[in-house]
Amino acid sequence: MQTYETILSLVIELVKPLAPPGREVREDTDLVSDLEFDSLRVMNLVEQVEDRFDVSVPLNILPDIRTVRDFTVQLQRIIGGN
Amino acid sequence: MAIFDKFQQLAATRRALAENGIQSINVVMDRMVSATEAIVNGRSLILAGTNNYLGLTFNPECIEAACDAVRTLGTGTTGSRVANGSYSAHVQLEHDLAEFFGRRRVIVFSTGYVANLGMLSTLAGPGDVFVIDGDCHASIYDGCRLSGAEIIRFRHNDPADLDKRLRRLGGRIENTLIVVEGIYSMFGDRAPLAEIAAVKRRHSGAFLVVDEAHSLGVLGTHGRGMAEEAGVERDVDFVIGTFSKSLGAIGGYCASDHPELDLIRYASRPYIFTASSSPSIIASTRKALGILSSQPHLRRRLWDNAHRLYTRLRDLGYHLGPEPSPIIAVRFDQREHAFTRWSGLIERGVYVNLVLPPATPDGSSLLRCSVSAGHTPEQIDTIGNAFADL
Numbered sequence: 001m002q003t004y005e006t007i008l009s010l011v012i013e014l015v016k017p018l019a020p021p022g023r024e025v026r027e028d029t030d031l032v033s034d035l036e037f038d039s040l041r042v043m044n045l046v047e048q049v050e051d052r053f054d055v056s057v058p059l060n061i062l063p064d065i066r067t068v069r070d071f072t073v074q075l076q077r078i079i080g081g082n
Numbered sequence: 083m084a085i086f087d088k089f090q091q092l093a094a095t096r097r098a099l100a101e102n103g104i105q106s107i108n109v110v111m112d113r114m115v116s117a118t119e120a121i122v123n124g125r126s127l128i129l130a131g132t133n134n135y136l137g138l139t140f141n142p143e144c145i146e147a148a149c150d151a152v153r154t155l156g157t158g159t160t161g162s163r164v165a166n167g168s169y170s171a172h173v174q175l176e177h178d179l180a181e182f183f184g185r186r187r188v189i190v191f192s193t194g195y196v197a198n199l200g201m202l203s204t205l206a207g208p209g210d211v212f213v214i215d216g217d218c219h220a221s222i223y224d225g226c227r228l229s230g231a232e233i234i235r236f237r238h239n240d241p242a243d244l245d246k247r248l249r250r251l252g253g254r255i256e257n258t259l260i261v262v263e264g265i266y267s268m269f270g271d272r273a274p275l276a277e278i279a280a281v282k283r284r285h286s287g288a289f290l291v292v293d294e295a296h297s298l299g300v301l302g303t304h305g306r307g308m309a310e311e312a313g314v315e316r317d318v319d320f321v322i323g324t325f326s327k328s329l330g331a332i333g334g335y336c337a338s339d340h341p342e343l344d345l346i347r348y349a350s351r352p353y354i355f356t357a358s359s360s361p362s363i364i365a366s367t368r369k370a371l372g373i374l375s376s377q378p379h380l381r382r383r384l385w386d387n388a389h390r391l392y393t394r395l396r397d398l399g400y401h402l403g404p405e406p407s408p409i410i411a412v413r414f415d416q417r418e419h420a421f422t423r424w425s426g427l428i429e430r431g432v433y434v435n436l437v438l439p440p441a442t443p444d445g446s447s448l449l450r451c452s453v454s455a456g457h458t459p460e461q462i463d464t465i466g467n468a469f470a471d472l
Contacts, residue, residue: 040445043216047237056247059223059233 002079007053008072014048015068027069045071053079095438102421104436116140117330117456120433127428130391130451130465131435135408136299136380137456138330138373144366151365159358163190164347167358175368176335182375183306183321185337187344190364192356194295194324195221197334200352201322202291203228206259213247213288214261215239217268217443222261222293231259238266238443241277248285256287264297264308268443268450270409272301275308279317289319299328299374300408305381329370331363384408384455387462391453394466412449412469420447423472430468 008027015025019035031037037045046057049071055078065071099105113121117137118129138144151171161167172190179188191197202225206212210231214222217238226233237243244260251258260282262273275292282290294307302310307323309315319340325333336343347353359367373380385408392406403411414420417438424436427449435450442448453462 038445039440043235046235054250056234056250059235060227 002076004072004076007076007079008068010052011049011068011072011075014052015045018045025068027067027072029068030066031068031071032066049075055079098417099421102418103425104421109433114140118454118458118461122428122433125428125431127431127433128457128461128464129433130453130457131433132452132454133296133327134330134454134456135296135328135384135452136330136370136374137454138328138370140456141330141370141373143373144330144369147369148362148366151361155361157362158360161357162354163358164354169358169361169364171361171364171368172358175364175371178368178371179335179337182304182371183337184315185321186339186341188335188337189343189346189353190359191334191336191353192359193332194322194326194334195224196352196356197322197324197336198222198225198293199228200225200350201320201336201346202226202259202261203352204346204350205229205289205291205320206231206257210257210259211251211254212259212261213244213251215263215266215273217266218261218263219267219293219295222263226261239271239274241274241281244278245281245284248281248288251285255285258285258288259291260288261291261293264292264294264301264311265407265409266443267296267409268437268441268448269403269411270296270407271404272297272311272407273308275312275314279312279314282317290317291320291322292318294321294323295327296409298323299381300384303378305374305378325363325367325370328374329367331367331370333359333363333367380455384453387453387455387457387459390459390462391451391466394463395451395469398466398470400469408453410451410453412451413446414448415446417447420449424449426472427468430471432465432468 012025018041019025023035050057061074065074109122111120111122117134117139120127120129155169159167176188176190191200198221206229208230212226212231212233214226214235215238216235234247236247262278265272282288292309297307299305301308304310309318319338321337323335325331388408389406392410395410395412396402401413420436427434437448437450439445
C-alpha cells in the first residue's frame with residue numbers, strides 16, 4: 001500500500017507540467033482557480049494518473065476534487081480499493 | 083459563487099463571438115428551400131452543416147405520410163407512451179425497426195437524447211459500471227450520470243485501453259456496460275467496432291451498447307450502421323439511435339434481443355415522463371425507414387459526396403478529421419481562425435456548423451461540415467470552392 005505522502009508527491013509531479021509556467025503546485029493548490037485547469041486539462045491529468053497508478057478513476061468523483069489534496073485522497077481510496 | 087456567476091464564461095464567449103460578427107448560435111433559417119438549401123437573412127445558403135445524411139426531409143412520400151397522419155390522428159398525442167400516448171403507429175414503427183435490425187424488441191423514444199437518457203439511466207444503477215469512449219456524446223454522459231452507476235472513460239477508439247480498464251474491474255464485469263458510438267459526431271471517425279467486440283468477448287459477462295445515431299443509413303450493406311459494417315451485430319446487446327439524422331425527423335430508439343427490454347418501459351423515467359412523438363413524426367419516420375432500406379443508391383450517393391468534399395478540402399491543405407466521412411471536421415487551433423472562416427463561408431453562400439470547446443473533443447475549434455445524399459455534385463463543388471476562396 002502506497003502512503004499518502006508517496007501518492008501526493010507523484011500527483012504533484014504529474015500536475016506540474018500541466019500547470020501554467022512558473023505556477024507553484026502544492027498540496028492545497030486549487031486545480032481550477034490556481035492553475036486554470038479546464039475540463040480537457042483535468043481529463044489529461046486523470047489519464048496520466050490512471051496510467052501511473054494502473055487504476056481507473058471514475059468520473060463520478062471529479063466534482064468533489066478541487067485541490068491536489070482532494071485528488072490524492074480519492075486516489076489513495078481507489079488504490080486501496082484495488 | 084452567486085447563482086449566475088457560473089455563466090460568466092459563457093457570456094464572455096458570446097461577447098467574443100459578437101465582437102467578431104459571428105451569429106453562429108443564433109442562425110435562423112427563415113425559409114427552407116430544400117433538404118440542402120435555406121434562406122437566412124435574405125441570403126440563399128447551401129446547407130453543409132446538418133445531419134440530413136440521406137436528404138429525406140423533403141421526400142414527397144415522407145411529407146405525404148406526415149400530412150395524412152396529421153389529418154387522421156391529429157397534431158400530437160398529449161400523453162406518455164405508458165398512458166394515452168401509444169398509438170398503433172408507434173407500435174408499428176417498433177415492429178418495423180425490430181424487423182429492420184433483426185432484433186426481437188425495440189422501444190421508440192421521443193428524441194435521440196431521450197433514448198440515451200432513458201436507456202442508460204435505467205439499464206444501470208448504483209453498483210454497476212459504465213465504461214464509455216471518451217468522445218461519447220453528451221446524451222451518453224448524461225444518461226450514465228443519471229443512472230448513479232460508476233462511470234469510467236476509456237481513450238477514444240482505443241480497444242487496448244478498454245481492455246485494460248475492463249481487466250481492472252475484475253469480478254464486477256457482469257455489472258459492466260461498454261458504451262461506444264458507430265460514427266463520432268465531431269470528427270466523423272468510426273469506432274473500431276470489430277476490435278471492441280473482440281475485447282468484449284474476452285471479458286465475458288460485459289454488455290455492449292452502440293449508439294448508431296450518425297451511422298444508421300450511412301454504414302452497412304443494409305444501412306444498419308457500424309455494427310453491420312463491422313460484422314459484429316450479434317456482439318451488440320443494445321443498439322441506440324435517432325430519427326433526427328438519416329431518417330429526417332426526430333425521435334429515438336433502442337433495439338435489443340434481451341427480453342428485459344420491455345421492462346425498461348416501466349422503469350425508465352425519461353420514457354415514462356415524456357409525451358410520445360406526434361403521429362406525423364412517426365408516419366414520416368416509418369416511410370423514411372422504408373426508403374432507407376429499399377434505396378441503397380442514396381447511401382452510395384452520400385459516400386460519393388463525402389469522398390468528393392473530403393478529398394477537395396484535404397488537397398486544399400485543411401487539417402481534417404482522420405478519415406473520409408459524411409462528417410468532415412475542419413480543425414483550427416485558434417478559435418478566431420474558425421470564426422473568420424465561418425463568416426467567410428456564409429458570405430460565399432455556405433452554412434457549416436461552428437463548434438467551439440468544450441463541445442469539441444480535443445480543445446480545437448471546428449468547422450463541422452456534413453454532406454447529404456441530397457447534395458448535387460455541383461453543390462459539393464460550390465462548398466469546396468468557398469473553402470478554396472477563403
